[in-house]
Amino acid sequence: MEDKKITVAHVQLSSCCGCLISLADTYEKFPDILSSIDLVYCQTLMDAREIPEADVILVEGSVCLEDHHALEVAREVREKGKTVVALGACAALGCVTRFSKGGQMPKPVHGSFSSLTEIIRCDLAIPGCPPSPELIVEVITAIIRGDKEYLKPFIRYGECKHESCGCDLIVNVINKSLCMGCGICSASCPTRAIEMIDGRPLISPHLCVKCGVCSFQCPRIEI
């Protein structure tokens, strides 16, 4: 007898779709994932107009406060999803949308973006711009298995409602006498904003997109 598959929906708010692309970037594993779940809503991949109730709703993107539609979708997601996952740094931490100030066409008044975690309660949040395909697969697998231990960091990120920045490394690691100069933060940065100088990370604020990856990968911070 086949176990009942969990139903999964993918909802996009203000984002670039990179997190979904990252999930699809698992090549041959992607069909396996699709066949191990029951995808019920995903505007990019399928034709379903209404967000249905689902075991897991993956939400990518931050929430534009001037867009009442976005706020309604956020609320709807919370009502219909048993487990709501903020997928990627825009939903989890705000990421590059933190730099938005409005004034752009065609919606010049759309200028206030908050992370999904600030707007609704998220059961899990995954930082990263985008999170790697392998990590997304691990998280989905852990959700299916009910592996709370593996999900711990993502539960914690779901609870945190603040932004993240490369500079967090200075405050939380270097200033606290914890940085030993391994260099993993530098390698993990998607924009190469971190250079190792004299065995410590030097963060370029002009390149940092506030995705939170560096702090997440640091072995000296509790995640």
Next chain:
Amino acid sequence: MDPLGNYKSIISARATDKRILKRAQDGGIVSAVFIYGLENNLLDGAVVASKEKNFKPVPKVATTPEEVLEAAGTKYTVSPNLSVLKSAIREYSCEKIGVVGTPCQIISTRKALKYPLGFRHLVDKIALLVGIFCMENFPYMGMKIIVEELCGVRLEDVVKMDIGKGKFWVYTKWGEVKSVKLKMTHPYEQSSCHVCTDYTAELADISTGSVGSPDGWSTVIIRNHRGEEIINNMIEEGYLETRPIDEGKFGLGILKKLALTKKEKNMKEIEHRKKLGLPVPPDVCGLLQ
């Protein structure tokens, strides 16, 4: 407390290749393993700590035995090896990567393998983790003070540094040997090392270092199947010669003693920092006991 972590076996070994022994710190295990890996298609790249003038460490992706040889020898300062981890798979297109690192760097790598958030398509390309024994490390300027001010030697003249018999040793290209008591070097250690309880890189596939073996030999801790396979093949094919590890006071005894000393000393520091309300490193991959 288990001083050495999980392992299958411990041996003393050294490389048979004279080119390696000439440049290596002790038995040349790390160089030999990587060269064996590159020559036998088990690896196509290795993340190593190479060096520039004046012992300035430079993390590097070595793709040839020559590059591995260039990086041989211990640098007693911080080399952020893992900063080139992603370059290895992107710029260098490596698919079978060996990584050498201090215990903390091996911990970082294991964490990245468990949670590869910022590492797309990396996990299945890490082929081997080689850890080196490490008590503590020095910032570059700390090392410079030890060499130039305490030992009275210009860094540009130094060909090798070593720690042993309670002293920090400096060898110059003029053949001079200078040393200073290890106690004198303590003020120049980086303080973040004092909350680390891993001496023997317990999460590596293979760990190696000088402690526990005679001069010119290295102690090799084989921790899992992956490590065992490569070491056994190297012995069989003549890349390594071995001798049984000395089970006594100057072999396993001293190794366990030093590993335990680091754990006990630094657990105290961790407790001290907790009392002050300061953060301490988390238990990554269940390493801290």
